Amino acid sequence: MSGSRYTKMSSQVIEKMENELAFKGSCQDLPLSSSYEAAMEALSSLITRQKRGDRTPVGGKFGKLERMSIYLRILGLEEKISGLKVIHVAGTKGKGSTCAFCEAILRECGFRTGLFTSPHLIDVSERFRLDGLDVSEDKFLIYFWDCWSQLKENVSEDLPMPPLFQFLTILAFKIFISEQVDVAIIEVGLGGKKDSTNVIKEPVVCGITSLGLDHMEALGNTLGEIASHKAGIFKPQIPAFTVPQLSEAMDVLEETAGGLMVPLQVAVPLDIQRWGGDTLSLSGDHQLVNAGLAVSLCKCWLQRTGNWEKLLEKKQDEVAAGLELPPAFVRGLSTARLSGRAQIVHDTPLMFNGSADTSENSGELTFYLDGAHSPESMEACARWFSGATKANKTSTPLSSPPSTSFNVLNMKSFWGNGCLNYENDCVQSSNKMSKQILLFNCMDVRDPQILLPRLVNICGSSGTHFSKALFVPSVSTYNKVTSGTSVITSDIPTTRDLSWQYNLQRIWEKIIHGKDVSLDKSSKMDSVDSLPPHELLYQDISHCSPTDRNFACSAVMPSLPLTIKWLRDCVKENPSLRLQVLVTGSLHLVGDVLKLLRR
Ligand SMILES: Nc1ncnc2c1ncn2[C@@H]1O[C@H](COP(=O)(O)OP(=O)(O)OP(=O)(O)O)[C@@H](O)[C@H]1O
Ligand SMILES: [Mg+2]
Ligand SMILES: [Mg+2]
CATH class of the missing domain: 3.90.190.20 (Mur ligase, C-terminal domain)
Known part of the structure; x- marks a missing residue:
């Protein structure tokens, strides 16, 4: 674990430059058809013409998550996913923001971060961030074509190429595993239970953001039904956090958590008067709710990976000086970014x-x-x-x-x-x-x-x-x-x-x-x-x-x-x-x- 990134900066910078050079070298070997635009063409070919909510399977005889597992096995990633220390986040609104806060906080704590969010606004590479930056084109191309060609070689009538979001999820795992991130923060695409990201079997912690009525064609018409899909990311005994919810939703979350012996806690929204920072980098009152959830998720992640005590040791003076949050948390919350939201x-x-x-x-x-x-x-x-x-x-x-x-x-x-x-x-x-x-x-x-x-x-x-x-x-x-x-x-x-x-x-x-x-x-x-x-x-x-x-x-x-x-x-x-x-x-x-x- 690269917990003390800052003290090793110079050697890491050199190492990074060497890696980038090595990458550039291998990119030059790529055929012209493997350019970025060709990758976009290839990705576009995965967009299914299926209407949202149409539940007929889009291909082959396998269920969606079963197919995910097969794809991951083909790519040799199935076992390795269990080595990722994941924060998995579902919810109707605030997933991306919560994930962005988590990423910035843990990066500020000194960890190498991977962040997978959706959708993207300008360029698909926005969905994959390494250490807070969109994945570089060079890296994107290497990992993209690697996954693409291996899957292409193995497709059959029973196992067609994955639809777009499934492929992007696979690519995220590929990137984060290859880049050896310390933490992978993964936003659910749609729902939870049946979402492609739900191949994660043992996350470190799960989060459920604000629930509301959206994507009813796929998730059901009541808040309870929707909550049940979102709670589908809970895993036995893995701690989970949510935000204050309407009781119709909260009841379902609690019931699902109870059945899986999941300790479920409600994260309090950030108290802007007492958090120790100036302004949150993402604005709007609703971001206080997302930020409160991110704080709980990160604290839990740090505790469960044995890093919380270390963080306190290092910064004890500041924390003792009366600040509510460790300074790295405050820095993360003040700098997290997500374009196109406020x-x-x-x-x-x-x-x-x-x-x-x-x-x-x-x-x-x-x-x-x-x-x-x-x-x-x-x-x-x-x-x-x-x-x-x-x-x-x-x-x-x-x-x-x-x-x-x-x-x-x-x-x-x-x-x-x-x-x-x-x-x-x-x-x-x-x-x-x-x-x-x-x-x-x-x-x-x-x-x-x-x-x-x-x-x-x-x-x-x-x-x-x-x-x-x-x-x-x-x-x-x-x-x-x-x-x-x-x-x-x-x-x-x-x-x-x-x-x-x-x-x-x-x-x-x-x-x-x-x-x-x-x-x-x-x-x-x-x-x-x-x-x-x-x-x-x-x-x-x-x-x-x-x-x-x-x-x-x-x-x-x-x-x-x-x-x-x-x-x-x-x-x-x-x-x-x-x-x-x-x-x-x-x-x-x-x-x-x-x-x-x-x-
Ligand atoms: N906690 C919240 N409650 C209500 N609205 C919110 C909340 N958080 C964010 N929003 C609104 O939802 C929009 C999307 O925010 P964000 O990207 O964080 O959510 P998301 O769950 O990832 O959404 P998407 O469904 O687009 O992936 C924001 O622009 C804002 O208007
Ligand atoms: Mg949505
Ligand atoms: Mg989103």
Whole structure:
């Protein structure tokens, strides 16, 4: 175990460089067809056309977990998985965040970490992190093609290639085992009992995050049924933690735990007054619940692997000085990151070092990105957005944003508690006219009749009102796995069907006007002329009229790249404007926006 990573830094750095070189060497031997794009093509071929909730087996005579075991055996991984010291996390909402907190905490404690989360936003490699960083392309390619070719050699009618998520799970195990991580933090894909990740037989500890109604087509219609799927990750006598739940869910968790002699405890949400840090790196009140769970999971993991006492020995002074948590925990909770969840991106022509300041000639454009797509998460998202835009109005604490993986000139991006700006920006901001804009899309399996009113009501109850809503199709789809370098064109496909977006708009207008409004629109758009005039954004809500052809409260936008350009042009044209754009409803949409802002 590399418990004292920091003291051995120099030799480890050398070793790492040697490894990377060795990797590069072996990559050069890969045939051209084994490039990253080819890997994406291969992955895309694993996407099953099966509708969610359709339970007919997608191939072969074996059950899903049975197949997982066979694949792992083919790859020689089955035995080795038991050597991984796993934290396994299921739940409806907060899995990724909880896992990200756990990863950062244990890395700060000095361990080599592996983190497997889903879904990804921009590039599939985001799903696999080693020591807090997305797996490098070189390593990804080696492990990917290794798994791919071995499985391809062994497929048969009874045992076809695994579907996408199963393959990605196998790949995660392959990477973490080969890279000899000290801890593997594994997020369940869907449910628990039947999830591909549930081949883990003896995790160190299990976590169940907030439970709610989602994926009912696969998991059942009641909270109890859903809880029963999630509790399917419990293993005999292995400790488990959850968060405060409704009794309908908690009863089922307790019952399942009882049957397996699982000691199940409820982790208390983090007390922000007493935790010893400044701000959590992931914002929103709901993150206190996730952080509390992560603290319990990590503490348990450290105890069960014999490292808790060691950690206390080293840091006893600080802990004795009255801090609630060991300093490594505080550092982890203050730095964990997960893109597209309550993420703020300041899209200005300013550079990070502030040297190219042209903002006086331009308005401000800030994106608030949150991939919420279920009713509960939409509420959490609404509360966060209201709070974050308010915090900005009163120009509260000014601190430097944490560093980010983005390194682009015209974008500042960070994860924070609504503390948006550097000092200079706040002064400039004070005389700008703020407008809150919604940029929304959701998949047609979601119910916008629930999502949109929730968003409007929660925001409204804290005084946040959207002056406009823009409905736009996402660029990426479920049919293709793309890489971060894949091109997003601004062309509008002539055949694009926007009827779903018009449907969203109709629901929106009904919420705003309190009655049905008839829309006389063709559901196809094929020209840039279809973009609304910039004035749409300047008018205030009192000018909105359901009879106005341009629907002043909302607009359907023909393409996302054009929408971003349109927003940028709007603020360029109007220096006194400050647009705060909430992007939500779909992780695809959020990922696409992030991708477009990066360049
Ligand atoms: N504890 C929570 N309670 C309610 N909503 C939450 C909670 N944690 C996160 N969310 C909301 O859910 C969204 C997704 O968060 P996160 O990625 O942590 O969850 P997840 O369980 O991994 O979700 P997914 O189903 O997308 O994999 C966040 O953007 C936020 O809006
Ligand atoms: Mg989910
Ligand atoms: Mg997730």
